[in-house]
Amino acid sequence: QEKVENKTPLVNESLKKFLNTKDGRLVASLVAEFLQFFNLDFTLAVFQPESSTLNGLEARENLARDLGIIEAKATKEGPLLLEVIRRCQQKKGVSNFG
């Protein structure tokens, strides 16, 4: 048998741990939705096995619901992450004076 010490582990432990949290799963699902939205099919084809999320992440519909985003013509024109960023920035402006 070969020695396996000092080899990079095949399982990405920090990502695995992250995906076991609610927010972590949400973040990874938003990343996958971004890749899907722009048809980055080659990237997705590598991302899914590398992150072990082949049959695991949430669809856009569910993500929008979890984030309290009601889809309209404007939100459908971009990936959900764009709407997330926009909302954060709007609220940042308000909360800075709160």
Added chain:
Amino acid sequence: QEKVENKTPLVNESLKKFLNTKDGRLVASLVAEFLQFFNLDFTLAVFQPESSTLNGLEARENLARDLGIIEAKATKEGPLLLEVIRRCQQKKGVSNFG
């Protein structure tokens, strides 16, 4: 010469347009930072050429500054997108009663 009609264009026009906007660039940079954070090197190696961002996106330091995130021990333990999601959710709760 070969006919080129009906072939998929090599340039992803919708992504290109998206990356030319401030928020779009921010979103794509956050996706790349997520991939870097978890050492998803194979995904990154495909993402960069597929999205034409080989020498284009913002580093974590600049992203944090643009988003008004002051890095601390807690934020450094995760990708910036996690902090973004957390802040959005906190504010969502507040703004719903505002």
